[in-house]
Structures are given as structure tokens and as C-alpha cells.
Amino acid sequence: MDAPQETPRDINIDVVIIGAGPSGAIAASLLHQQGKQVLVLEKQHFPRFSIGESLLPYCMQFIEQAGMLEAVEQAGFQFKNGAAFRHNGTYTTFDFTEKFTQGPGTTFQVQRGQFDKLLADTAVSQGVEIRYGHQVNDIDLGQNASSTSILTVTDEHDSVYRVTAKYVLDASGFGRVLPRLLHLEKPSNLPARSAIFTHIEDNITDASFDREKILISVHPSQKDIWYWLIPFSDGRCSVGVVAEPHLIEHCQGDLKEQLWQLLNEEPGLKALLSNAKVLQPCASLKGYSANVSTLATSQFALLGNAGEFLDPVFSSGVTIAMQSASMAVETLIKQLDGNEVDWQQDYAEPLMQGVNTFRTYVQAWYDGRFQDVIFYDDPNPTIKQMICSILAGYAWDTNNPFVKDSERRLNMIVDLCRDHNKAS
Structure with missing residues (x-):
């Protein structure tokens, strides 16, 4: 006979973090480094499947900041040094070591189940407490902006307890716990798109295929349809297609059949993946772009996808998640230490500066402007950097x-590329 499960006791804590993904693990580690009492509540059990497998080099400095770099470097993930783009036979690459900004120029392509568990396990080894199978069902922010918050939590045995916290960080990703509970959801200004994806044993025999880069391919006749192919170190790949729903309605069958029909419409991918074997059921995300009315107050902050998610095209999701974790913790430490902070000025606005830079290029990708720049055959080296x-x-x-004045600078280059192409 199994021993009875002990009911978790109500607790008081400095900071409660909802979600143990990359932003939650990084934030927890950074807070623990500063001597703050932190508890992470994670609804699922790790490892669990997630997309967003192609990291960006900028992420590496946050991983190092959290004391997790050695664990990540020793995990055997696929080395990544750039991105490749292909459309109608035109192939171009970006080597991330040849960039304008100082900082890491390489990173990894990771199976997120393993990667997220590694970060979470490393945080635990540092002394962070993570409770898996614990779901936040309600939150009471109290009577005023200086009140502590009370979260109602249910564990996997249906035992209910309360957590009283000085501050709450929502790192719940697409679960978007606080936006739902506090009615913060706001429509995205990006069109609704759908993604179909899976993991495959790729069996790629083409010697020219570069496993150290993510490959972004564009549909030969529909520029709004694009594909990702992310190689892993074990002979597998993550593969997916993204499009507005009406552009894939012609596909018949189940998700696997729909995905493969769309993949076969791109000749390069059809050839590369001719011997591929699907390893798991295909999945889909629909209408994934999200926004909120409030990113942070003196009582809570939204991290990563819990606040805003743009699009997977430039793999910005994990980067925004880690950046938000670092920025939120820096502001929160000041508040917990008794200093005056302005969450809009100190966190939300600086965070959104980078998010809106990504937004410029996401929107320009889909309307064709940025594709014209990427596939331009004679780029200026400094501008490319x-x-x-x-x-x-x-x-x-x-x-x-191109960050400081993203829209105007991009449009200037678009006009130059288009004028040159017309002249030639």
C-alpha cells in the first residue's frame, strides 16, 4: 500500500515563478544568486516536448549569467553558427560570428525537452526549489499595489494550498497563466498563422547540407509560406511549416499528410527529406501570436511568451524569454531591496524596444520586404553585419x-535592393 501523500503546506516566499521553462529557470537562478527566496511552480513534468529549438547566440550570455553555461556546453547539443535561407534555387547564409554587435556568435540547436530540463535541473542543483505537477488556479493581488499576492495552487494529487509572495513572475509560456487569470489578453496586431511540425530521423545524404545552421525555406510560389529545418546532433531534425490558415486549406488528410504535402511543394526540401522518417505525431499551433495590455506592475511581471509572442520565423522566442528574465530580475532585486522602481520605464519599455525590432523584421518577412533584402545577390558587407x-x-x-531606427533603415535598404533589381 502506497504511503499517503503529504499535503503541501501554505508558504510565504519572496518570489513565486509560474513555469520552469527557460525564462523561469534563468530568473530563478538569478534571484537565488541574490539571496532571494524563490519557488517555481510548473504544471507539467520534465522533459516535455516544446518547439523553439534553434537558439540565438545572444542567449548564451544569459545562460552564462545564470551559471548554466558549462552544463549546456557539455550536453552534446548541435553546434550552431548561423542561418541559411533558400527560395527558388537562391541560397544565402548569415554567419553569426560576422556580426556588428560584440558578444557570442555561436550557440546550439536543441531538443527543447532535454534543454529545458537541463536548465531546470541546474537551477535545482544551485538550490532553487521547483515543484512539478503544481498548477496555479487563482491569484489574489490584494487591496493595493503594495500588497502581497496569494496564489491558489493544486498539486498532482489534487491537494490545494496557498502561496503568499511579495512578487510573481509569470514564465508560463503559451500557458499564459496571469494573462488569463487577470484578463490581460489583448489581440495581436499580427495576422493569425498556423504551424504544423514534428521531429524526424532525417537521413540526409546531401554532403552540402550544413547541419550547423537552421535552414529557412520559402515556398516557391507563396512567399507567405515558409519552412524550418533544424538539425540536431543525433541525426534528427525538427521540421515545420508556417502559413496563414487559408494558404494550407487545400491540404488533405491528417496533420502528417498535410505537412508532407506542403514539404513536397518545396523542391529543395523534397529532395533533402526523401528518406526521412517521422518519429512522433505531428502537432500544430494556431493563432499563436499574442499580446497583453500590461507587461508588469509592482506586483507581477510577464516573461517571454506569457507576455508577447511574435512568430517563430527568426527564432526570437527563447531570446526574448531570457532577456525578459534578466531584465525583470534586475528591476525586481531593486524593489525587494527597498528601492523605488518604475516597472513601465525600467522593464516594459526597454524590453519592448527589442521585441519591436524583431516585430519590424517579422512583418517585413511576410510582406516580402525583408525577403528581398535577404536574397539580394550583392549585399553591402557592413549592412549585412x-x-x-x-x-x-x-x-x-x-x-x-537597424535596431535604433529599424523601420526606416530597413525600408531604405529595401528600396535600394528593389531599385537595383529593376535596373538589372
Whole structure:
């Protein structure tokens, strides 16, 4: 007979973090380093499947900041040094070591189940407490902006307890716990798109295929449809397609059949993946872009996808998650130490500066402007380095003109590329 499960007791804590993914693990580690009492509540058990497998080099400094770099470097993940783009036979690459901004120029392509568990396990080894199978069902922010918050939590045995916290960080990703509970959801200004994806044993025999880069392919006739192919170190790949729903409605069958029909419409991918074997059921995400009315107050902050998610095209999700974790912790430490902070000025606005830089390039990708720049056959080396910095994740470097004045600078280059192509 199994021993009875002990009911978790109500606790008081400095900071409660909802979610143990990359932003939650990084934030927990950084807070623990500063001597703050932190508890992480994670609804699922790790490892668990997630997409967002192609990291950006900018992430590496946050991993190092959290004391997790050695564990990540020794885990055997696929080395990554850039990104490759292909459309109708045109192939171009960006080497992230040849970028405008100082900082790491290489990173890894990771199976997120293993990667997220590694970060979480490393945080635990540092002294962080993570409770798996614990779901936040309600939150009471109290009577005023200086009140402690009370979270109602259910564990996997349906035992209910309460956590009283001075501050709450929502790192719940697509679960978006606080936006749901506090009615913060706001429509995204990006069109609704769908993604279909899976993991495969790729069996790629083409010697020219570069496993050290993510491959972004564009549909030969529909520029709004694009594909990712992310190689892993074990002969597997993550593969997916993204499009507005009406562009894939012609596909018949289940998700696997739909995905493969779309993959076969891109000749390069059809050839590369001719011997591929699907390893797990295909999955889909629909209408994934998200926004909120409030990113942070004196009582809570939203990290990563819990706050805003743009699009997977430039692999910005984990980068934004880690950046938000670092920025939120820096502001929170000041508040917990009794200093006056302005969460809008100190956290939300600086965070959104980089998010909006990514947004500029996401929107320009889908309307074709940025594709014209990427596939331009005679790029200016300095300008390519500046754009390469953004693709490598350095979207907060305001010394980069293509960050500081992203829309105007991009449009200037688009006009030059298009004028040159017309003339030739």
C-alpha cells in the first residue's frame, strides 16, 4: 500500500515563478544568486516536448549569467553558427560570428525537452526549489499595489494550498497563466498563422547540407509560406511549416499528410527529406501570436511568451524569454531591496524596444520586404553585419542603426535592393 501523500503546506516566499521553462529557470537562478527566496511552480513534468529549438547566440550570455553555461556546453547539443535561407534555387547564409554587435556568435540547436530540463535541473542543483505537477488556479493581488499576492495552487494529487509572495513572475509560456487569470489578453496586431511540425530521423545524404545552421525555406510560389529545418546532433531534425490558415486549406488528410504535402511543394526540401522518417505525431499551433495590455506592475511581471509572442520565423522566442528574465530580475532585486522602481520605464519599455525590432523584421518577412533584402545577390558587407546582429538576437543593441531606427533603415535598404533589381 502506497504511503499517503503529504499535503503541501501554505508558504510565504519572496518570489513565486509560474513555469520552469527557460525564462523561469534563468530568473530563478538569478534571484537565488541574490539571496532571494524563490519557488517555481510548473504544471507539467520534465522533459516535455516544446518547439523553439534553434537558439540565438545572444542567449548564451544569459545562460552564462545564470551559471548554466558549462552544463549546456557539455550536453552534446548541435553546434550552431548561423542561418541559411533558400527560395527558388537562391541560397544565402548569415554567419553569426560576422556580426556588428560584440558578444557570442555561436550557440546550439536543441531538443527543447532535454534543454529545458537541463536548465531546470541546474537551477535545482544551485538550490532553487521547483515543484512539478503544481498548477496555479487563482491569484489574489490584494487591496493595493503594495500588497502581497496569494496564489491558489493544486498539486498532482489534487491537494490545494496557498502561496503568499511579495512578487510573481509569470514564465508560463503559451500557458499564459496571469494573462488569463487577470484578463490581460489583448489581440495581436499580427495576422493569425498556423504551424504544423514534428521531429524526424532525417537521413540526409546531401554532403552540402550544413547541419550547423537552421535552414529557412520559402515556398516557391507563396512567399507567405515558409519552412524550418533544424538539425540536431543525433541525426534528427525538427521540421515545420508556417502559413496563414487559408494558404494550407487545400491540404488533405491528417496533420502528417498535410505537412508532407506542403514539404513536397518545396523542391529543395523534397529532395533533402526523401528518406526521412517521422518519429512522433505531428502537432500544430494556431493563432499563436499574442499580446497583453500590461507587461508588469509592482506586483507581477510577464516573461517571454506569457507576455508577447511574435512568430517563430527568426527564432526570437527563447531570446526574448531570457532577456525578459534578466531584465525583470534586475528591476525586481531593486524593489525587494527597498528601492523605488518604475516597472513601465525600467522593464516594459526597454524590453519592448527589442521585441519591436524583431516585430519590424517579422512583418517585413511576410510582406516580402525583408525577403528581398535577404536574397539580394550583392549585399553591402557592413549592412549585412548589422542585420546579422539582429538575426543573432542582438535586437536591444541601439548602437546598431537597424535596431535604433529599424523601420526606416530597413525600408531604405529595401528600396535600394528593389531599385537595383529593376535596373538589372
